[in-house]
Amino acid sequence: MKPMARQPLRLLLAAVAAAAMLSFLLLLAPPPDAFLSAFLSPSSPYAHRPKLLFLLAGQSNMAGRGALARPLPPPYLPHPRLLRLAASRRWVPAAPPLHADIDTHKTCGLGPAMPFAHRLLLLLHSDEVLGLVPCAVGGTRIWMWARGQPLYEAAVARARAAVADGGGDIGAVLWFQGESDTIELDDARSYGAKMERLVADLRADLHLPNLLVIQVGLASGEGNYTDIVREAQKNINIPNVLLVDAMGLPLRDDQLHLSTEAQLQLGNMLAEAYLKFNSSRGSML
Template structure:
């Protein structure tokens, strides 16, 4: 029986042993980490209702591997090289909480500006993600899904973009093996932006062409981008969180 949080004390959840813990890994690069509401290296601190904290139900594993109430910006102590804002994680969690049994434990792992090669087995980002995922399970609970939004950094060259499908398939196989979850559900986001239009389409087609069991693709194309034409707006991040929730509940819920 998992350990869950049912109350707060000094900002930290208190634990009981009565509620199932459902763990979700959030990984990838900046659009997963969240840049919604960030402008001129400042976050506007505007938190939509869909992203509000729920101390009794939604928690996050912080950089020190301690569970705490999940609140925006989810990746502030993980993606430390940039200013983080609104991502899809909180709207996703709030959208699924009424449809699953137990509490939702989010494990943020995304780091902005990172290419798929940096998420290969043996690389720091990959090993940190696996370490955090295993730490999350140690306190009780089950990893239910990995949410993955990455690929913009692989649009710098056609050669790199052409390698994306194989690199992503290797990532899926490796993370499942290392977590001992051969059927781990993975929802990946097909990118909506990047540096080269041709390469963006190559990466998008690679993402949509991955045909592995329990791997689902959600398409971000058409979601509103900020002025930088790279990062999703706050409103788009909220919408993406709902899209991820719909995909999870439809395929794995």
């Protein structure tokens, strides 16, 4: 690419990063107006119960851009034992869009986490509570998730807050990211090493050396190097990192974001991967 042709691309990436900073600030600290937060998101009677926790991280396809269909499909309906850690770090009933107060610079829709959770609820004990911890922000590249960067530090802080409020265990990190790393060749080529570093840092900082990470293989990309990022995802060969491949799932008209139908399928695929992993280890949910 010629130097002059690269300049508009760099400006575009800078604009995306600036927009995402709004969400970074919201993630780093809970909103100061606790009364308004409580009014908008009433707390749940299960808020201080131990939970099986799932960290939702990545970019827009994890946050969800699937259309908010009416009526909502059953796997997106609220459930008394399904909670969400709001931006205020309070537990509230989980209802889509899960990232509405996290990924604030775009309109959020339906992602894979609700159908994932509903699939697990079918197999959990009748008194077990699931806690979803949204952290994804659209348009972000993997370097923005490195230790010391706002997104990474916010995700770790939210994970710790989720465990502290009522206790429980982190079942897995659900990771769907990489579309923005297909724009520049250097980003695509370095993706695998950065992802492995991210996993190692999360495990160290959360004191969970065997933390399960389920990454979603890209179904699309913003640039020409999607295949390179996908190959990097497939070649990550460290314990307790699984790949669920979204390639072939239907996309919206923008040919970047998964449709609602695709998000439903992906949620079930993620649940099956989680269940199979635990079954092979002989462990309980």
